[in-house]
Amino acid sequence: MPDLHVGLLYGGQSAEHDVSILSAKNVRAALGDRHRVTAIYITRDGRWLVGDSARLGADTEAGTAATFTPEGGASTVSASGLGALGLDVVFPVLHGHNGEDGTIQGFLHTLGIPFVGPDVLASAACMDKVVAKRILEAAGIPGTPYAVVHAHGERPSFETLTQRLTPPLFVKPANSGSSVGITRVTEAGALSEAFDVAFRYDKTVLVEQGVSGREIEVAVLGNERPEASVPGEIVLTSEYYDYDSKYEDPDASRMEVPADLHDDVAERIREVAVEAYAALGCEGLSRVDFFVTGGGDVLVNEINTIPGFTARSMYPVMWEQTGRPFPDVVDELIRLALARHERDRQRKTTR
CATH class of the missing domain: 3.30.1490.20 (ATP-grasp fold, A domain)
Known part of the structure; x- marks a missing residue:
């Protein structure tokens, strides 16, 4: 892949602002020096800050924010001015509202900038757990009551x-x-x-x-022909997998990747993950979360279209254990974004 100008978009006006910063740090490290990276940080109050060669995560704004190297500086840009940055592709690392729900995806789509992850409809559908459940039900994919x-x-x-x-x-x-x-x-x-x-x-x-069963997750990657990683398991020592278990208390849970599953069950989970991904129209990436009951039922819990990329996140770990290091996954996500953009650009828009 040639050297590209990648916009790393993170922060955001959502309850998951802090998680986004942690994820962006890992994505930035995985991008290395293979591409030119411009960090685009959305503050909690909606300001867009842009800088070259960003160093992420300094305590300069309400506990967490971004600082930029002196040679790059930090400047404010309007969202509509994003197109003037000359980006080849945007890598959104925005979790939750105003980032994972189709809003940013629609904005980038309108600007004509390729971006990593599912497009508008899939992002919105997966973000809304009720809509996602109803689509999966219609596709015959079992979920939780x-x-x-x-x-x-x-x-x-x-x-x-x-x-x-x-x-x-x-x-x-x-x-x-x-x-x-x-x-x-x-x-x-x-x-x-x-x-x-x-x-x-x-x-x-x-x-x-509540489902009495094991919490299994699968990472999915791809556009028209998606692939699934080996499954991973969240083993809890806390009551359930809450925010603290995921990000703040290292003793509240642990990851087991690959999960200790019979080969037939693991393969079934991977198949259902791809089916759910396709049913919801996902492209690029998603993480599909399951419950596997003692009776062998495989139930889809939810799908995350911009899963966490933190040091405690399952998505990069599952691909690592499948034989794909995270820098390779990041490059593949960028390739998939560019391929989809080119495919969609060929779509006829006149009669």
Whole structure:
């Protein structure tokens, strides 16, 4: 691949701002000096800062931010001015709202700039857990039992929910990630506060039945012919895989990659991961999360279109254990972005 001008887009106005910075640091390291990299940092208040050869993660703004080397400096740019930077491709490392939900993807698409990861529709569908579940159901791909609650509607009681769903219940915003806003509910008295927490992050809340099983994840990579990595397992020492378990408490969970699964089960999980990826129209990359029950059921939990790339994230580790070092994966993601852009550019737009 020739030397390219890569825009590394991170930060963002989302509850996962800090995770985005950690992910961007790892992506920047994986890009190395093979390409020219311009860091584009979106502050919590929506300002866009641009600089060459960024050093990420200095404590200069509300706990986390970006600093730039003296020779590059740091300058503010309007979002609409992004096209003037002469970027060959953008690598978005924006988790959650305003980054993983199709908004940035639509903006880059409108500017005509190639970008890593799924396009607008797949990003939006996967970000909305309710929409994703309904699409997977229509495709015949099994998932966890659930109920949907809207902010403008009546909140169901614990008794009503448990007529359909077996506790523990997990109450979560339909549009969020990194386990932000999720509460585990085992008794009626905790349900109201769980709804209050979830509705802080979205107008739609998903209530899922807790599944007794193993938490298995698979990394998927590709456009028209996607491939799946070896599965990995999240082994918990905490009650469930919450934000602290993922990013802040190294003793709350551990990764086992590859997961200790029978070959037939591992292959089935990889097949379903690719099926779910295709059903939702994903391209570039995604991480597909599963529950595998003691009875052998393989249930899709959710799909993350911009999974974490931190030192504690499964996506790069699973590819590493599949035989693809992270720098190779990053280069392949850029290649896939450029190939899709060229394919779509050939699409006829006149009668």
